[in-house]
Amino acid sequence: MTELLWGKEPVRTRGPKPAITLAQIAAAGIAIADAEGLDAVSMQRVADDLPVTKMALYRHVPGKTELVAVMSDLAMGGPPELPDGPWRPMLHAWASELYDGFMRHPWLLQSTIGRRPLGPNELSWMERGLAGLSGSGLTGGEQLDSVLVITSHVRNIAQQSSTFPGHTTGLTEEDMTRSLAEILSTEAARFPHLVAAMSTAAGSENQGLEFGLQRILDGLDLLIRSRVAVPDRIETLPVDRRG
Known part of the structure; x- marks a missing residue:
């Protein structure tokens, strides 16, 4: 899999030139996933959409x-x-930008989890995030953890906000807000704190992205400032042991 991710397809030494490329196969799979969800992607479906035979795909990629x-x-x-x-x-x-990418392709929230080989684009995203913390005074581990925490927050909000093709209730954000308001109008005594909070809440459901991101950055700012404020070496006065 690693070889495929890094553009190292099997070398063909004989036979006719392939009619398709791995990039074309992947692009067809992306179009299906965007429209119908990741579960709709199969080798046969991709072959039908290109159109080529299913066996033609296996010359480029072993499986789904x-x-x-x-x-x-x-x-x-x-x-x-x-x-x-x-x-x-x-x-x-x-x-x-990471959030926008997840919203363009919600199925990425399903396909980019767990331990797996990483491709050049995903590693480039990590590299660019770490570049922002270069020279901040944070250790390498802290920089990696900072990017991980921010990514986790972005993923969580994107997952709450996304409509997954093939896994949708058909409700819009407005539908959800209206339904909740109707419930709370008759159940106010049961959920007083929720009613109070909702009465002063404003903005879209995605405001949590900005709120959480700013709080994470506030915490990093405090940590980075503390590193700058503490000298690398603390000078101590000699102890007078006379008397």
Whole structure:
């Protein structure tokens, strides 16, 4: 799988030139997943949509697991160019772009979890996020954990906000808000704190993305400032042991 992710297809030494490429196969799989969800992707379905024989796909990719891995890295694309300057706006822009990517391809929330080989685009996203923390004073482990925490928050909000093709209730955000308001109008005594909070809440369900992201960045800011404020070496005065 690693070889496929990094563009190292099996070398063909004989036979006619393939009619399709791995990139074309992955693009067809992405189109299916975007429209109908990841469960709709199969080797036969991709072959039908191209159209080629199913066996033609197996000349490029062993099966669906490997195909989804290539699809995921291709769908993620390369990371954004971050603005020059302080680390905080750089990471904020990085997180916002990551969220937009998940919203364009919600099935990525399913396909990019767990221990698995990573492709060049996914690693490039990690590299770009870490670049924002370069020179911050954080250790390498802390930088990696910072990117992980931000990514986890973005994934969580995207998962709550996404409508997965093939796994949808058919409700919009407005439908959900209206339904909740109707319930609370008759159950206010049972949920007083929820009613009170909802009465002053404003904005869309995605406001949690910005709120949580800012709190994470606030915490990183405190940690980074503490590293700058503490000198690398503490000078101590000699102890007078006379008397």
